Amino acid sequence: xxxxxxxxxxxxxxxxxxxxxxxxxxxxxxxxxxxxxxxxxxxxxxxxxxxxxxxxxxxxxxxxxxxxxxxxxxxxxxxxxxxxxxxxxxxxxxxxxxxxxxxxxxxxxxxxxxxxxxxxxxxxxxxxxxxxxxxxxxxxxxxxxxxxxxxxxxxxxxxxxxxxxxxxxxxxxxxxxxxxxxxxxxxxxxxxxxxxxxxxxxxxxxxxxx
Ligand code: GAR
Numbered sequence: 001x002x003x004x005x006x007x008x009x010x011x012x013x014x015x016x017x018x019x020x021x022x023x024x025x026x027x028x029x030x031x032x033x034x035x036x037x038x039x040x041x042x043x044x045x046x047x048x049x050x051x052x053x054x055x056x057x058x059x060x061x062x063x064x065x066x067x068x069x070x071x072x073x074x075x076x077x078x079x080x081x082x083x084x085x086x087x088x089x090x091x092x093x094x095x096x097x098x099x100x101x102x103x104x105x106x107x108x109x110x111x112x113x114x115x116x117x118x119x120x121x122x123x124x125x126x127x128x129x130x131x132x133x134x135x136x137x138x139x140x141x142x143x144x145x146x147x148x149x150x151x152x153x154x155x156x157x158x159x160x161x162x163x164x165x166x167x168x169x170x171x172x173x174x175x176x177x178x179x180x181x182x183x184x185x186x187x188x189x190x191x192x193x194x195x196x197x198x199x200x201x202x203x204x205x206x207x208x209x210x
Contacts, residue, residue: 005121005157005166008101010206011042017204020047020099022090022107027057029105029126032193033200034064041197043204047097049090051109069093087115101204104158105196108137113160121210123158124203126196128188130154130170135163140181140188149175151184153192155199157210166210169199 011017021030030048037044048061053070061068071093073086094102104125116123129139131154136142143151152172159165171191175184202208 004117005210007121007208007210008204011204013040013042016040016042016044018046018098018100019043019103019200020049020094020097020101021045021057021061021103021105023048023050023055023057023105024052024108025055025057025106027055027060027106028189029192029196030057031060033103033105033197034060034066036197041201041204043101043200045103047093047099049093051086051107057106067097084112084114087112091115091118101200103196103200110162111158116158116160120159121157124168124199125156125158125163125165126192127154127156127163128185128192130172131156131163131167140184143175144179144181144184151175151188153188153195155196168203168208169195171195 008017021033023030034045045066048058048066048068050058050070051072053072055070058068058070071086071089073082074089077085100122102119102123127139129143130152134142134151150172152170154170155168157165157168173188173191
């Protein structure tokens with residue numbers, strides 16, 4: 001199950017692991033991580049990258065003085081070539097910034113096997129459900145539709161599947177009577193904002209083994 005994963009080196013406050021945070025939307029998780037990193041940590045965000053030039057999350061990066069760029073899909077290319085060409089552009093930015101760990105934080109694209117293999121073990125995601133339950137883009141809606149009484153969030157390493165890599169940590173959240181998608185999403189995010197920095201501390205200080 002953990003074949004082919006190469007974990008990041010062990011960082012320290014003096015020599016933190018260099019993170020890129022990839023976002024698609026408002027980036028509340030990114031903002032929480034940047035707040036956490038105001039203190040010296042064993043990881044530091046050196047690049048914020050979005051798949052849209054107007055993603056709200058980019059402003060959080062800029063406010064924190066971090067290089068923050070939109071890398072949109074190259075629409076001039078044929079659809080069949082667009083996805084991998086986009087990831088090659090993303091990868092070039094990661095390499096130019098000497099990134100050591102890629103943190104997906106509400107990045108709503110499924111990555112190709114080419115990209116995943118390049119970063120395997122150094123590519124981490126947060127998903128708003130207790131995986132393997134409710135993978136995909138509509139986790140809250142699916143949890144409510146299934147009548148789940150408990151859901152939550154999961155941090156996992158990314159493999160070639162969808163929301164299927166090794167799980168690093170999970171937190172449960174109770175589904176309350178009257179919850180709609182938005183209420184559930186907001187409660188889960190509060191927990192995500194605590195969990196992701198904690199897992200990054202463990203991952204970037206050699207306290208995770210597969
Ligand atoms: C987060 O809840 C994250 O778990 C989810 O998107 C939200 C991003 O919020 N990710 C996924 O659904 C990935 N499949 P944010 O932009 O406010 O941080």
